[in-house]
Amino acid sequence: MSGQPAGLGSVLVVGTGLIGTSVALALRGHGVTVMIADQDPGAVRLARELGAGEEWAPGGARVDLAVIAVPPQFVAQWLLDLQKTEAARFYTDVASVKALPIAQAAQLGCDMTTYVAGHPLAGRERSGPAAARADVFLGRSWAYCPGPETSGGAVAAVLSLIDLCGGNAVQVDPVVHDEAVALVSHAPHVAASAMAARLAGASETALGLAGPGVRDVTRVAGGDPGMWTAILSGNARPVAEILEAVADDLSTVAAALRAVSVDGAAIGRVTDLLTRGNAGQSRIPGKHGGPPRAYAVVQVLVGDRPGELARLFQVAKDAGVNIEDVRLEHTPGLPLGAADLYVQPEAAEVLAEALRAHGWHVP
Known part of the structure; x- marks a missing residue:
């Protein structure tokens, strides 16, 4: 890689949802000049009122870095349009899928030397600028995926962004990234939604008995369906493979439970899944990303x-x-x-x- 490292004096954030506005707030806290843009004028107005920055005017002064905070399917087109107007020296995105926008950007003929795909692994169940927080990235992993043609200046700009937002930079291959987030984020969201969907027709008696278990399992199901549809369609194959494996496990357990009254050995298949679940849960990293601890x-x-x-x-x-x-x-x-x-x-x-x-x- 070549190019000179870039300091971040000015940043353009395109997309004033939860993540985009949180990026803007974090940067403003470090004195960075932030411009914001969104196709929804109301979202821009609210983000401005929250102190995220000033509204961007196309054709204005060139910024150091443009952060594209839109759904995965729209990243490449935004990147192309911004590069055509030389809106920034370098570009990144924060979409939770990486292989798709990178491939689409290359197909559109974007300048890949100035672009580094990125993904902060942070968020909340709520969405929109009102849910944004400057500290949402603190201590959280932030994946970045430079390509072989990416300039050193582009990488330095993105690393500076991650540092200012308080994230932990993790360089990763885009395909490996998508397979990983399918397992630890995307498929769990679908599984939580499937369980939460059972509650839509639940009796008042059942809901009155709801405790922390069902709340823990369904917590993330409160996310915005439109946003999650875009995420899942952008990472469809890896998510589908994991959900199929989960469905196989659930089908095995369901069949075992139906057979347990006539086949005492059937319950062993239930125990097997619960045991494997214990083993998997114990591997989730503990506090500050260290080994899991028993508290x-x-x-x-x-x-x-x-x-x-x-x-x-x-x-x-x-x-x-x-x-x-x-x-x-x-x-x-x-x-x-x-x-x-x-x-x-x-x-x-x-x-x-x-x-x-x-x-x-x-x-």
Whole structure:
């Protein structure tokens, strides 16, 4: 690769959804001049009100980097149009599919020396500029996929972008990237949606009994269907292969459960899937991307009142205990809930005693 590294004094963000607006907010926090553009004037107006930047006027001053934050199928055309007007020195995108936009950009005749495909592995269940946060990328992996013809200046600009947003840069082949996100992001979203779809016709009795298990399994199903349709169609084959494998497992378990009353050995096939599930879940990286850790859980009852969590965390701070994670479960019909505090095993009893001493109910 060749070319000089580029500092980022000015950036154009095309697409003011959750990710695009979050990129703009993060850059603005570092004093970068940010221009924003979107086909929806209302989205641009809201992003501006949130402090994401000023509206871009085509034909204006050339920026250092253009960040294309649109669905995968539209990245290449935007890249071509921006390059024709020399809108930026370098270009990247943040779509969650990489092989498709790269191939389409090459087919359209885009200048591939100035383009680095990228994907920050961050997001929320909500969408749109109102859901944007400057800190959404902190500590999160950010894939980037330079090609053999990519200039060093383009790579340096994208690495500077990732650094300013607080992400962890991970260079990866685009095909490998798409297969990986199919497994850890795209197929899980479809699986969660399939389970959540069963709830659409559920009885009030069933919904009244819903606990943290079903909420955990279906959490991501609240994403925007239109956005996810575009993502899935752009990574169709890898996602389909994983879903077929999952469907095979589910069919095997369903058949075993139907047979269990006449074939006692059938339950072994259910145990096999649950065991493999334990093994797979244990491989998910732990805090800060390190190896998974087994935490102890201290459960405490929390009133549904302002400031309760702040008081809870203050007790932990005073006791010198770091809370690694927290899960909340609300109690239907009552103004209280349970907070599960995940801590290092050796700190569990210290925290429990400190909470009890301050009047908290620890079962």
